[in-house]
Amino acid sequence: MAIDFPGLSSVQTAGNRGKVTEQAADKAPRTDTPAAQNTQPAQSDTVRISDAAQALQRSSSSQGNAEVDSDRVAQIKAAIDNGSYKIDNERIAERMLDFEKLLG
Template structure:
């Protein structure tokens, strides 16, 4: 996977692909430690979910609930609990083979 760095030519980035800068790796733990120490106590991190992500989550929640057959789920749970749920190994194997053929 290629990563584009704005402001750098392809020659500058191509020479460094796949290489770890040992000096930066050595300094990373120290930089993290100093960042943690410089955070004032009592202050917490915050996360903001974008409006697009929130809309996507709302649409998934609205659609997801109608696609679930709650009666069937309850039947399967009851069968598992009382030990009567049977697994059809041949059917599972056949479905796995069908799926594998789709990937070819």
């Protein structure tokens, strides 16, 4: 079975290759029987990741390289601890809708 992950390097998919091969070997039909010798090979399966999933992956990997502002994190933690942190419901709703638009 072949799995095609467009946009992923071979390094990113290498971790799962052995598992798929081992599973396929365990489930492989026996070829030493007369019936197995007359059958045609099965078509290979493929998997395609949608454009939306690829866009999400690209955006998450580009954000993974962003630096963390330790001072800002400390300010937010302090505001949560003392009860002065305010949640902007409108902004959260807008971001959720933007995310939904990305999905489809």
